[in-house]
Amino acid sequence: MFFSPLCCLVLLTARVWGSPTTKAVVLFGDSYTDQSREHSITNGTYPGKDYQEVYPPTDVAADGGFQWPWYLGIYGNYTIWNYATGGAVCSNDLLPSFTVPDVIGEQAAWFIQDHVLNNGTKNQKLDMDPSEFVVIVFIGTNDVGSSSFVTDSQNATVSIADLANCQIQALRNLHTLGARRFIVNSLIPLQLTRLYSTSSAPTIYYPSPHDGVAWNKRVINFVHTLNALIRAGVGELNDEWQGTAASVEMFDTYQLFEDMYNHPANWFNGSIPANVTGHCHQCPDPDDYTQCGIGDCTLAERDSYMWWDELHPSEQTGRNLAREMWGKLKGISQY
Template sequence: MLSIAGVLCALGLSYASVGQARITDVVLFGDSYTDQSRQHSIANGTYPGKDYQEVFPPNDTAADGGVQWPWYLGLYGNYTVWNYAVGGAVCSNDWTPLYGEPDVSSGQQAWFIQDHIVTSNNTSHQMLTLEPSSFVVVQFIGTNDVGIGSFLTADEAANVSLPNVVDCQMNSFRTMHVLGARNFILNSLIPLQLTSLYSNSSAPTIYYPEVHDGNAWNKGIYNLVHSLNRMLEDGINALNAEWAGDGRVEWFNTYNLFETMYNNPAQYFNGSIPANVTGHCHQCPDPDDYTQCGIGDCTLAERDSYMWWDELHPSEQTGRNLAAEIFKKIEGNSQY
């Protein structure tokens, strides 16, 4: 019996690399850094169904306080965007069970299968409804795997280490490869030590409303991010060798992009006040009371001056910059 890859080969479909074919669709897996609305939909009891494509706003906002970067990516490249990311997600709930949101390796990929895989005549034969050379899979996960509630605070599952997280991400690509995908981009983790949540301050925040050892957190997250990024990059090199040209994963250095924005703020942030890469726009005056969040927020005119929306999440303007570079990556000409 032919596998899905065998079926596609028999049909004569090509597996051009990113930048070598006209990409029309982008498939996204990830967490709140990418999610446009799925986590809110789940929380509101309207579990996303087939072909779910809701984008915030106008009904609500994403974790960046407005429109998330995938919307801008679709705009810049005239792509159809299939965004399966969920706020609070990890790569696998078996390894780093944080909030139990649909993870990349099972829940999010199940949505992709629901939308794009058809089974013919009640048999095991499956067919991908997307042309393999016309879409790219972008995976941007790991922030929740390494942070509070997981490795940083020693809350990961027993007998779990960072290599398990790497294996999860590589195996997620293998699953998509079997389903017919051939173009992939893996986003590295960002420099989380630059966020307020993981700074060297020990003050309570809305995401961790307790006094903590900020210096230890700052050093710890720096180590975890760099370790995981190094292992992920090694993993995709091994995966590309394994596939021997039948599909390819491109590395996108999100860490370096964010570091560049942080070090050159005037080039990237252009609101009505001077660029601000150390503070954040969205304020929660009492870390124990979510209902007070929003008191003291920056104005709409000031938003594009900020790199960060809140203690953890990038701003909408940062997302625009990310989308512009991901677009360049898909087109084959990004320095990252």
């Protein structure tokens, strides 16, 4: 296989960043990462200090099973602190129609509650060695999607640049608390999901009439713009932190998902041929959640699907992400 000098330089840089001492991973995000926090809130048991029931046996995540951080913890033997909450955005101040704990506010507050000692005094101290854990932020799907930019529901004064600045500021805030190693995930190609495809047919996530072609074009624009702005912000942070122990990497989730979509046989291995255009979990009536599950694929077929439902990746897609993120933490992933 041929590698260009640039390619090799990128991989070498990643190897230097990779640390064999990583013992824990701290995650912030939305339903693409959350295992049970949103369900806990919905059920009235708001997660408190040291909430560890992130993988209760009776719960399933938005991918229909275990989320990718659980597999990441297994692959790397890491302790996982998962603060992601389904339905979240980076900041509820920017998008006030969203009310679940956001990344920059309430999710960060959980981290402070769990890991920052003597909070509120000049003597506050992180209870983890900064060289032994990595912070991963994976947010943006709800920020740009339906009920936000795709449907023109955002405040008139809020721009895509504000969304990117929020993610970068979230990293700065965590750096101030003592974190030093960061990964920020790019948005996935949302246009590949059923919800943001060119189809105008109703879905369980948006049962109202809509212009699918227009949505598809808009989401492509917003995803690429936000990803480009975040990438620029990552570069600015590394310049800002140059000469210190702090660094931030961007994980190219967009490219990973494109590769899975374009080369499915390399990534999916269920009992039927790989399927990257359909989804396993069916909701026959988009106006009736109680019918969801009728016509689902079988357990044996699940690993053949890239998508669990109209918006969320499948558990097998999550395994693929976890494996590549494990490679990223070791400094060897191409993403």
